[in-house]
Amino acid sequence: MNVRNGGQRRVAITGMGTINALGHDVPATLEALREGRCGIxxxxxxxxxxxTIQIGAQVHDWTPENYFNRQQILLYDKFTQFTLLAAKQAVDQSGLEFQGDLxxxxxxxxxxxGGGLNTWDENYRVVYEEGKNRVHPxxxxxxxxxxxxxxxxxxxxxxxxxxxxxTACASSNHAMGLAxxxxxxGATKAMLTGGSEAMLCFGGVKAWEGLRVMSKDACRPFSANRNGMVQGEGAGVFVFEDWDHARERGAEILAEVVGFAMSSDAADIVMPSAQGAERAITGAMNDAGLKPEEIGYINAHGTGTAANDxxxxxxxxxxFGHHADRLMISSTKAMHGHVIGGTGAIEMLACIMALRDGIIAPTIGYEEPDPECALDVVPNEAREAKVDAVLSNAFAFGGLNAVLALRKA
Structure with a gap:
């Protein structure tokens, strides 16, 4: 039996699926990440x-009728539609059939x-704007x-x-960590996990406008002239599977999940804490049994706001201490937007691409160095590099931090 860390079972990723502003599936998304293409x-x-804010990383050419029948569309909010599409891709790739004991x-x-935010928005209009007294059951x-x-x-x-x-912007990382x-x-043999968000509707954007953290023109993580985040939408879903189970059935293992940690700042509802984030980062490495020098890449939370970056x-x-100078860290939110509760799941694709394909997704929109962000942020162009272990950061409003560690399969 393959085990790590005191007899605990190893965890393989055997399937992945997505829909987001860069593409309606994983191959299209990875191609866009490699090319540094902007989906905003x-x-x-x-x-x-x-x-006031009229830009976002919206999923264009989305026709739910291509995937769902009329009855399903009546029952599925957009965030559920996105999730089901991504889940089907992930399960198809994994080759699993969940029959019997499995x-x-x-x-x-x-x-x-936000869950079904489009449904909230549409029905508030029906009741408050149109004056109707009945909504759909x-x-x-x-x-x-x-x-x-x-x-x-x-x-x-x-x-x-x-x-x-x-858990706001850490929802997907928390979900994947729990899975x-x-x-x-050993509580489960396999888990479908990840997350989704579909907040790009009038009410969804209007609410975020009130925070005054949104950019009117572009997302520029780590750049000195950054002026805010840009919302996105979409979903990412993965199959996490018992390593032995995956090997026994001859599945392709895309990467191994090796560590997870979460922490709370317990400080401020919107302002992030470096200490809280650091505890989650070091906790994930400790859980994985990894030393700082073994981590080659971090997919950053990197929202493009002054405070977060x-x-x-x-x-x-x-x-990371001295190793920070040799570490690559990039934010892909300048490409696919900040997908809020689904963002960590989409960013997991960049982590798997780094491990499996040796390609580090860039931080696009980078224009001016910031002395307070003096790390190798892989500016504007993807980079070929061999990395054996990576981290994925997520730091949410409410001071909730969740970091995952992955290793090359």
């Missing part, structure tokens, strides 16, 4: 002209911050945060643990 554009939805020993844990099961996880469990026959994590722990402990760089510099 003019937003296109009702009343967008009333917004279905009983497998589950799903997903992250989202499916409104509650459509908007609830656990809708995507529940539909995924039903679609694939996953009868083990099934639930949703909502990792379940497989590692310098805080994250300080945390990384302190956690």
């Amino acid at each position: 554009s003019q937003l296109d939805f009702r009343d967008v002209e009333r917004l 279905g009983l020993q497998s589950g799903v844990v997903l992250g989202t911050a 499916f409104v509650v099961p459509k908007l609830m945060n656990n809708a995507a996880a529940s539909h995924v469990s039903m679609e694939f026959g996953l009868r083990g643990p099934a639930f949703t994590v909502a 990792f722990q379940m497989v590692r402990s 310098k805080t994250e760089c300080a945390a990384v510099a302190h956690a």
Whole structure:
């Protein structure tokens, strides 16, 4: 039996799926990441002209009728639609069929911050703007945060643990971390995990405008002239599987999940803490049994806000010490946007690409060095590099931090 860390089981990633502003599947997304392509554009939805912020990383050419029947569309909010598409891609790649005992020993844990925000937005309009007194009977099961996880469990026959994590921008990393722990402990054989978000509607963007952290023109992580984040939408779903189970059936192992840690700043509802972030970073390395010099790349939280970027760089510099100078760290949010509760799942694709393909996704939009972000941020162009272990950072409003460690398979 393959075990790590005191007899705990090893965890393989055997499938991945996505839809986001860069592509409707994994190959298209990875190609865009390699090319440093920007998925941010003019937003296109009702009343967008009333917004101060009119750009976002929106999924264009999305036609739900191509994937779902009329009854399903009535029941699935956009965030659920995205999740089901990504989950199907991941399961297809894994080759798993969740029948018999495997279905009983497998589950799903997903992250989202807003859940069915499009459904909320549409029905507030019906009641408050149009003055109607009745909404569709499916409104509650459509908007609830656990809708995507529940539909995924039903679609694939996953009868083990099934639930949703909502920790703002760390939701996906928390979800994937919990899925990792379940497989590692032997509680489950396989888990579908990741996250999704579909906040790009009038109400969703208007709410974020109030925070005054949004850019009107572009996301420029770590660049001295950065002026805010840009919202995105989409989903990323992965199959986390018991290593021995994957090997016995001859599955392709894309990467190994080796560590996870979470921490709370317990300080401020919106301002990040370098100390809290550092504790999650060092905790993930300790959980994985990795030394700082073994980490070659970090996919940063890197939102493009003044507060987040310098805080994250300080945390990384302190956690890695002298090795920080030899570390590559990039933020892919300038390409796919900040997908809020789904962002860590989409960023996991960049981590797997680094390990499997030896390609480090760039931080695009980088224009001016910032003395407070004096790390190798892989500016503007992807880089070929051999890395054996990586981290994925997520630091959320509420002071909630979640970091995952992956190793090359």
